[in-house]
Amino acid sequence: MARRPSMKSVETKYYEERQQLFDQLRGLDRRSFLKVSAAAMGAALTQGIQFTPHSFQPVQVAYAEEAEAFRFAYISDSHLYDRKVNERFVRSLLRAVDDVNRMDPAPDFVLYGGDLAQLGKPEELDLGAQILQNLKVPVRMMVGEHDWFLDMGEKWRALFGEPTYSFDHKGVHCVVLLSVLEDDFWTVRGMTPMERMQTVAGLDNGIQSRFKVGEEQREWLQKDLASLADNTPLIIFSHSPLYKYYRAWNFWTEDADEVQALLQRFKNVVVVHGHTHQLLTNRIGNIYFHGMLSTAWPWPYAPEGLPELTIQMSRPDPFNPNDGCGDGACRVYTDGLADKVYNLWNRNPVQVTRTYMVSNGKQGLPAMPNLISF
Amino acid sequence: MRLLRLVWTQRWVSILSLVFVALACDSSPSPTSSSKTPQPQAPTQPSGAKEGVDVQLCDGETKTTVPADVERTRENGVKISDALMAQWKGKHPDVDWVSQEQEKHTIVPPHDNHNLVEKGQGQVYGKISEQDVLTWERETLKFVTDGSRVFHSSDELGSQIAVSCDMCHPNAANTHPETYPKFQVQLGRVALLRDMINWCIEHPVRGQVLAPDDPKMRALEAYITAQRKGQQLAYGKR
Numbered sequence: 001m002a003r004r005p006s007m008k009s010v011e012t013k014y015y016e017e018r019q020q021l022f023d024q025l026r027g028l029d030r031r032s033f034l035k036v037s038a039a040a041m042g043a044a045l046t047q048g049i050q051f052t053p054h055s056f057q058p059v060q061v062a063y064a065e066e067a068e069a070f071r072f073a074y075i076s077d078s079h080l081y082d083r084k085v086n087e088r089f090v091r092s093l094l095r096a097v098d099d100v101n102r103m104d105p106a107p108d109f110v111l112y113g114g115d116l117a118q119l120g121k122p123e124e125l126d127l128g129a130q131i132l133q134n135l136k137v138p139v140r141m142m143v144g145e146h147d148w149f150l151d152m153g154e155k156w157r158a159l160f161g162e163p164t165y166s167f168d169h170k171g172v173h174c175v176v177l178l179s180v181l182e183d184d185f186w187t188v189r190g191m192t193p194m195e196r197m198q199t200v201a202g203l204d205n206g207i208q209s210r211f212k213v214g215e216e217q218r219e220w221l222q223k224d225l226a227s228l229a230d231n232t233p234l235i236i237f238s239h240s241p242l243y244k245y246y247r248a249w250n251f252w253t254e255d256a257d258e259v260q261a262l263l264q265r266f267k268n269v270v271v272v273h274g275h276t277h278q279l280l281t282n283r284i285g286n287i288y289f290h291g292m293l294s295t296a297w298p299w300p301y302a303p304e305g306l307p308e309l310t311i312q313m314s315r316p317d318p319f320n321p322n323d324g325c326g327d328g329a330c331r332v333y334t335d336g337l338a339d340k341v342y343n344l345w346n347r348n349p350v351q352v353t354r355t356y357m358v359s360n361g362k363q364g365l366p367a368m369p370n371l372i373s374f
Numbered sequence: 375m376r377l378l379r380l381v382w383t384q385r386w387v388s389i390l391s392l393v394f395v396a397l398a399c400d401s402s403p404s405p406t407s408s409s410k411t412p413q414p415q416a417p418t419q420p421s422g423a424k425e426g427v428d429v430q431l432c433d434g435e436t437k438t439t440v441p442a443d444v445e446r447t448r449e450n451g452v453k454i455s456d457a458l459m460a461q462w463k464g465k466h467p468d469v470d471w472v473s474q475e476q477e478k479h480t481i482v483p484p485h486d487n488h489n490l491v492e493k494g495q496g497q498v499y500g501k502i503s504e505q506d507v508l509t510w511e512r513e514t515l516k517f518v519t520d521g522s523r524v525f526h527s528s529d530e531l532g533s534q535i536a537v538s539c540d541m542c543h544p545n546a547a548n549t550h551p552e553t554y555p556k557f558q559v560q561l562g563r564v565a566l567l568r569d570m571i572n573w574c575i576e577h578p579v580r581g582q583v584l585a586p587d588d589p590k591m592r593a594l595e596a597y598i599t600a601q602r603k604g605q606q607l608a609y610g611k612r
Contacts, residue, residue, distance in 0.1 A: 086535040118536075202526065204544035205478050248480070249544055297541055300548035318542070318578060319560040371612065373548065 066333040069233070070170045073100045073137075073329045076113025076274040077294030079146060080124045088321065089118070090127070092295040096327040097134050099343060107329060108169065110135055113274035113292045114144025114180070114239035120197050122155045129159050140167075144239045144274060145180040145211070145250075150197040164217055166224050172233040172332055175224060177217060179238040179253055180275075182209040203249050203299070210247065211240040212254040222262055231267045233336030241273045243282060243289060246302035251276055263287055268336035278324070279342050281352050282307035288357045290330070290340040298324025301373035309361050311352075313344065314369035322346055404471055404520045406530075406589045429454055436462045475519045479526060480545065482603045484514045521597025524590050531590075532581035539574065539594075546601040553611040568595055 008016070078093040080086075100110055112132060117124035125147065132139055141160040148156065153163060163178040185208055186196040200208050213221075228234070236242065242259055245251040253259065263269045269287045277299040280291030289307075298316045306312075316324030322345040331339040337354040344350060348367070355364035412433040430437040436458055444450055463469060475481075487510060490502045524530045525546065528538040543549050551567050558565035561573070571594055572583045584591040 081536055086537070088535060199478075202478065202540065204480070204526075204540055206480060207478055300543065303547065315548070317560065318574065321578070374550070 066335050066337070069172055069332050069334045070108045071105075071329055071331045072109050072111055073103060073107040073327065074111045074113055074272065074292050075100065075132075075295060075327045076111075076292040077115040077144065077277055077296060078128060079115055079118040079294070079296040080128050081118050082121070082123050083127060086118075089296045090131070092322065092325060093128070093131050094134075095322075095345070096295045097131060099327050101134070101136050103329065107137055109138045109140055111237055111272065112139055112141045113237070113272075114142045115146040115274065115294075116141075116144070117147050119194075119201060120147055120150030120155070125155050125159055140174075140176060140237070142176050142237050142239060142274070143178050143180065145182075145200050146197075148178075148180060149182075149200040150193050164220060171334065172235060172336065173225075173228055174235045174237065175221065176237045177213060177221070177239075179213045179217075179240040179242060179273075180211045181214045181217075182211060185209050206248070208250070210252050210254040211250050213238075213242075213259050214255070218255065218258055218262065221259070225262065225266075228266075230265050231336075233332070233334065234263070234266050234269045235332065235336075235338075236263070236269065236271045237273075238271060239274045241276060241280070241282075241289060241291070242271050242287075243284060243307075244305070245276070245280075245282075245307065246305045249299070249302060251302055251305070260284060260287060266336075270330075270332070270336065270338045272330060272340075279310070279313035279344075279350060279352075280307070281309045281311070281340075281357070283309055283357055283360065288338070290338070290352065293324075293326040293328060293342055293344065295325055295327065309357070311366050312369045312372050313342070313350065314347075315371040315373060320346060404468070404523065405517070406520055406524065406593060429458065431458050431462060433462065436465070471523065472516055472519050475523050479522050481515065481519055481522055481597075482600050484511055484518070484600070485603075487511070517593065518596050518600045521593035521595070521600070524593050525597050528579070531575060531579050533579045535580050537579045539579065542578065546598045549598050549601075550611070551595075551599045552602050552605045552607050553609060556610045556612070559612075567598065571595065571598070 075093070075096040078089060078096075080089050080093065083090055100107065116128035116132075143153065143156055143163040147153075148163075156163065164176065166173065166175040168174070182200070186199070189207075191199070199205050202208075225234075238253075240253045241251060241256075242253050243256045244253070264285065266286060271287055271289045272292060273289065274292045274294075276291045277294035277297065278291060278301060279293070280289070282289040298313075300315075301312055313324060324344070326342065326344040326347075328343045328349075329341040331341070333339075333354065337358065339354055340352040342350040342352070350366050352366055353364045356366065412435075414432040415430075415434040426442045427440045428437055429440055438454065438458060438461070440454055468474075487502075487507045488504075491504055491507055492502070494501055525539045525543075528536045531538060539546075554567040554570070555564050557563070558570065561569070565573075568586055568591055571591065575581045576583050584594075
């Protein structure tokens with residue numbers, strides 16, 4: 001019988017598909033290969049197909065739009081007291097360290113988001129440094145107001161070095177700022193260092209000044225960014241949000257406009273900030289702002305000024321000491337955009353993806369809260 | 375000589391009475407802090423021109439000895455009474471506790487009742503004066519300010535782990551007093567605001583629970599409720 005080329009036997013088609021699949025697989029890098037295998041397995045299982053060693057499911061290989069540059073983890077706002085005074089906060093920080101050590105794949109580094117101590121005492125900072133030594137990946141430290149205003153950074157510098165610095169990581173430029181400086185309110189009142197610290201420690205204490213980055217640091221930042229091209233991926237780590245959310249609680253940076261002006265020329269800037277102890281999302285032009293969770297306690301949402309893009313975390317249950325707390329991670333892409341992961345303890349994690357940010361909240365919405373703030 | 379001595383005594387009496395008046399004005403301790411009412415004693419008589427003069431405040435405790443060779447002028451008298459007052463204030467740092475607390479924490483003011491002044495059909499308590507309205511306002515605000523003081527102090531709350539209410543509730547945010555009474559799901563029963571305050575004191579704050587009529591409980595309730603002035607009542611809201 002003569003074979004017509006347009007008609008192929010089932011067996012021929014089968015082997016051609018098999019060859020096509022192998023050719024595609026050969027072209028993949030390791031991460032995509034794993035994705036494809038997982039997808040193939042998933043597809044096979046959902047279709048209820050009997051999985052025999054000789055079956056091949058042709059799979060469309062989907063490539064990610066942008067490659068992931070790296071991922072980092074974060075732990076923030078632990079507010080440690082001496083162990084004899086309060087053990088609860090210590091346990092929470094230990095849990096966060098465990099979480100990060102168990103991450104797979106391991107993050108490239110951990111950012112510590114500030115407020116390691118509650119009252120800035122040397123024993124509190126020592127305790128925090130000791131606990132963070134258990135992390136298996138390198139730590140990048142950032143200052144919060146609770147660390148600073150007892151001795152104006154003397155102990156911090158001794159333990160962790162300069163509070164303001166920058167570094168490059170896999171093509172992304174990262175800057176760590178000290179954004180909780182305050183105008184002097186303590187000298188005219190004749191306050192002792194502890195009185196000054198107690199004033200700053202009260203979130204709703206109106207005597208303190210508003211947070212600022214300050215002219216000196218802004219000049220440093222301008223010089224630091226001067227040599228970078230506009231399309232350099234840029235991440236700014238800051239304790240205060242670097243925008244103006246709620247003044248009374250210092251969810252606020254007084255010179256936010258000036259700082260944002262320095263960042264305007266870049267294609268994509270991600271700001272990761274602490275202090276707010278809640279799920280917080282904002283976008284101002286090319287700058288994408290993400291808050292970090294606290295390990296110690298959650299703050300409520302402010303009565304006004306909440307950014308539009310923020311989808312709230314559900315009102316924490318006071319009967320669960322860890323609710324509303326946690327740690328998290330950030331997947332940074334080569335174009336400078338990021339996915340933010342909130343690893344809320346005892347809850348499903350929440351992801352605020354690059355798609356959500358870029359589409360201004362129209363696509364890729366994270367899960368809605370059960371109980372909102374009122 | 376005798377005339378001069380009389381005049382001199384009168385001068386001291388007038389200075390001391392000024393001091394007495396200053397002490398009497400709005401320096402009452404907070405309702406929840408424990409302090410005794412001062413028991414005034416008669417000041418000791420001037421012991422003699424050679425050893426010096428003992429000058430004492432009407433609290434019977436704060437005193438100083440003025441050397442005999444100090445010139446008895448008005449200026450020196452004012453200096454002595456200033457020094458005694460500074461001594462007294464040093465021993466009582468919380469004398470200005472109301473204004474200090476209000477400076478630290480914004481407190482919602484009570485309702486303005488000025489529209490009631492000089493109105494009424496003329497009963498015993500019906501003739502309302504400006505003084506009445508101010509008294510009501512100040513006393514109410516003082517009570518609420520005391521609540522703010524307790525709310526923001528882990529020591530006053532008796533916390534064993536240095537936790538205060540404002541750590542989860544800055545400016546009493548997220549307390550929702552207007553939603554009580556409600557079924558508190560975690561307790562499995564209907565609760566009043568004070569039940570929830572006591573639960574918080576016992577668990578997150580880890581202090582001793584308060585009796586419902588404890589001055590601190592009343593003050594805390596007052597402060598928390600006051601911060602929600604103008605909110606609609608919505609009892610039962612989750």
